[in-house]
Amino acid sequence: MRTMAIVRRVFKQMLRDKRTLALMLLAPLLIMTLMYFLFQNNTTQVASLGVHHVDQSVVNVIDTKNVTIHHYDSSQARKMIKQHDLDGYLTQKNGQLTITYSNSNPTNTSLIKASLQSGLVKLKMKTLVTVTKKQRAALESQQAALKKLTAAQTQATVTKLKTAIAQAQARGDQATAEKLQKQLKQATATTSSSTQSAKATSYTTKSHYIYGSSDSTFFESFLAAFLGFFIFFFVFLISGVSLLNERTTGTLSRLLATPIRRSEIIMGYLIGYGGFAIIQTVLTVVFTITVFKIHLVGSIWLVFLTNLLLALVALTLGIFISTFTNSEFQMMQFIPLIVVPQIFFAGLVPVDGMASWLQAIAHIMPLYYGANAMTDVVTKGAGLGDIGVNLLILVGFMVVLTMLNIVGMKRYRKV
Amino acid sequence: MVTDYVIAKQVSKHFGHQQVLNQIDLTLPAGMIYGLIGPSGAGKTTLIKSILGMEAVDSGTVKVMDTVMPNRAVMAQVGYMAQSDALYETLTARENLTFFGQLMSVPKIKLAQMIDYAAGLVDLTTQLDKRVSGYSGGMKRRLSLAIALIQDPQLLILDEPTVGIDPELRQQIWTELNKLKDIGKSMIVTTHVMDEAERCDYLMLIRHGIALAEGTPAALKQQYAVDTIEQVFLKAGRMQDANDGNR
Structure with missing residues (x-):
């Protein structure tokens, strides 16, 4: 009874105080809305990187969606970073790449670091791939010669077996005919299987999310x-x-x-x-x-x-x-x-x-x-x-x- | 039948090193206006809160309606008007009265009638549905008095009921208090306005937590051989200081 009197009074007071009521009910909505838009995008942060005299092949692989490249004509990294408000500066002397970070924003520093590293790995891979391709071409020509040889051989075997089967059937020797038939099958099978080999596996990924989805944001x-x-x-x-x-x-x-x-x-x-x-x-x-x-x-x-x-x-x-x-x-x-x-x-x-x-x-x-x-x-x-x-x-x-x-x-x- | 509404015996209380009440005796019979006079900080409010059971006393006993205080149930029989207007400003006067009426366990069917009665006594009937925030100081004081009357208590404890009120209104409030006395209610009224003291039936002068003197206004004037209560108070005060000095 007395408790309810207090409850009623609190409700009345609260309803009279429109501003407090509005603060209590609307302020959280406002803040949640703001936060929604703030954390909405899985944002791509972009770091700016200045380059000077760097091989185009290197620049190409570093140039990702996280890093924008600007070309400059000076090797003075410190000065250029300050002057153009860059996050990093990359210079090259022969094979030596030198990078200077502004490091005022550690996130951007690590973005450039990651881009540079993955870029260089990519570059190495490319060289590796070219070498492998050459080797593969040689291998393939060898394989082709080998295949021709095998095919000719198989053909000979098949013809031989076929005549033998025909002879056996003519004799009415069913058992021998069947045995030879099996050998024939084996011989043809090996040819077809050998053509199937040497096909590269290409990997694709399919993602599953236990909680949330690929659209999940912060x-x-x-x-x-x-x-x-x-x-x-x-x-x-x-x-x-x-x-x-x-x-x-x-x-x-x-x-x-x-x-x-x-x-x-x-x-x-x-x-x-x-x-x-x-x-x-x-x-x-x-x-x-x-x-x-x-x-x-x-x-x-x-x-x-x-x-x-x-x-x-x-x-x-x-x-x-x-x-x-x-x-x-x-x-x-x-x-x-x-x-x-x-x-x-x-x-x-x-x-x-x-x-x-x-x-x-x-x-x-x-x-x-x-x-x-x-x-x-x-x-x-x-x-x-x-x-x-x-x-x-x-x-x-x-x-x-x-x-x-x-x-x-x-x-x-x-x- | 209770004859003495309040009986306080040898009440002492201190906060820290300060003795706020020193062996106070107080007896309030039915149908009397009992005045507690003394300067600010004399211990009047502490005495009142001890009687209400809101403060624990160090020694001595307080009985209200024959019940030893502190006692929660007895509080329903006491109308209390605090020194400051403790009102909910965003609510209307009627809502304030309703709220305190509910806390005082006034039956629902009687509540509306009691609100009209209490508001009528303090002349607020036409202003009942106005929010308290729009009230003047005097109106708030009157509303506080109405709240003290909401459960039609036999005993009223009024802490400075007329402070900050203009003379005309003060006159009105005293008229009301006398009316209440005439229907058998008793009240303890604190004040530091000396001309109000003259209107009480019985007075206690408190200074530094000590009851300096008590008696009817006429008896006190006679005892100290002066013309006004103010002079009684000054004289008693000087005597107290002189005694302290001698110690």
């Missing part, structure tokens, strides 16, 4: 992490600031001068702001999946459930943190401390590859569990059984924080 792999993060962020902020306001305007103290239980207040907040978190989650998830046509492998209900739990953890955490702050500004100060680090453990960087102390930190981050569970559902179709442990841990976070909040309210009233 957006899809990061979607779950960011979805979880933004919901966490907004719910944390709004619930924290709301309770802070309640504290600073004295309404919390006033509330506690009524017979309401501390747990009823916290539950009222959980249900009230949790309701908005559900709306926000559903809106964001449905928007991203339908508008951007994201291939969702698992169940959408599991995505909702995970997000909801994450939102409830954010809610209780926001309320908890707000007890340590005296103003909205101080609340903001906790964002880089509490919220931002979570994004690093949400799956953008594989946690398995982190230093062990970093992995330990990951395991105290609610978003680590939420985002991992969600990524598994979205990209691998994980079921409730697969992500159950993660969800339970989130529930654990929520329960502990709720308890702490209820106890923490003792500061304002002793019972």
Whole structure:
């Protein structure tokens, strides 16, 4: 009853505050849209490479879609790179290629490195191929001579056998005729098989994707992490600031001068702001999946459930943190401390590859569990059984924080 | 039948090294306006919060309606008006009253009637559906008083009910308080405005957490041989300082 009074009040206040409502519901959509376009293309980054006096054959093989070639008339690499804002400069003296990297952008450096290396390998292969071709031509002429010889020989054998069969049949010696017939077959077979040999195998690849498709972009792999993060962020902020306001305007103290239980207040907040978190989650998830046509492998209900739990953890955490702050500004100060680090453990960087102390930190981050569970559902179709442990841990976070909040309210009233 | 709504005995409380309340005794019978006067920081609000059970006392006992405080259930029988207007600004006055009425467990069928009654008492009936953010300071104060009255409590605890209110409105509020007293309600009112103190039935002067003097306004004036409560207060204060100095 009293809890519901709080829930109704929270809803009314939220609906009156149009800007906060808009922020909570529309901001995640805006950011997801931006991210969609940012990570949309499997972008081809292009590095610019200046060349000076390099053999055309070398230039041809380096010139890929990742590297654009510019020709210059100077061997001063450092100067040319600075002057023309190049990522690298390649010069040649006899057989010696010298490359200078600008290295202001390591990605571009490695692009050129890769192009150069694969180019040189290609060049070597080409020389090898030419040599092999010559050898092959010689071999082929030999083979042809050999074939002629074999054919003549076979022909002789066949004729001989055929006459022998005819003789045997004339004699009525069926057994010998059959034996000879077999030999004849063998003789003709060898000729046909020998013509089939020496055909080169050319390899083609056919790709299969277990998760996603060839159209999968970064957006899809990061979607779950960011979805979880933004919901966490907004719910944390709004619930924290709301309770802070309640504290600073004295309404919390006033509330506690009524017979309401501390747990009823916290539950009222959980249900009230949790309701908005559900709306926000559903809106964001449905928007991203339908508008951007994201291939969702698992169940959408599991995505909702995970997000909801994450939102409830954010809610209780926001309320908890707000007890340590005296103003909205101080609340903001906790964002880089509490919220931002979570994004690093949400799956953008594989946690398995982190230093062990970093992995330990990951395991105290609610978003680590939420985002991992969600990524598994979205990209691998994980079921409730697969992500159950993660969800339970989130529930654990929520329960502990709720308890702490209820106890923490003792500061304002002793019972 | 409860005769004394509040009985506080030897209440002491300190925050850190500062003694905020020092062995305060307070008894509030039915049908009385009990004034707590003293400068800011004297311990009036702490005493009130101790009576409400929001602060734990170090020693001594507080009984409200024959129940030892802190006790959550008894809070429903106490109307409380805080020093600052603790109102939800984005909601209308009616919504604020409804909300607190629900928290005070006012039955649904009675709630609308109680809202009309409380709003009528503080003259806000025509403004009920306006948002509080559009209210003036005086209107907010009156709404706070209406909220304290929403469950029709026998005991009212009003922390500086007339601070920041113009003289005419102050007059009105005191008229209301007297009306409430006449129907048998009791109230504890804190103030640091001395002419308001004259309107109380019984006064306690608090300074540095110590009850300097208490009695009816007339008795106090007589005791200190002065004409106004203000002079009583000043005189009592000087005597306290002199005593401290002697120590």
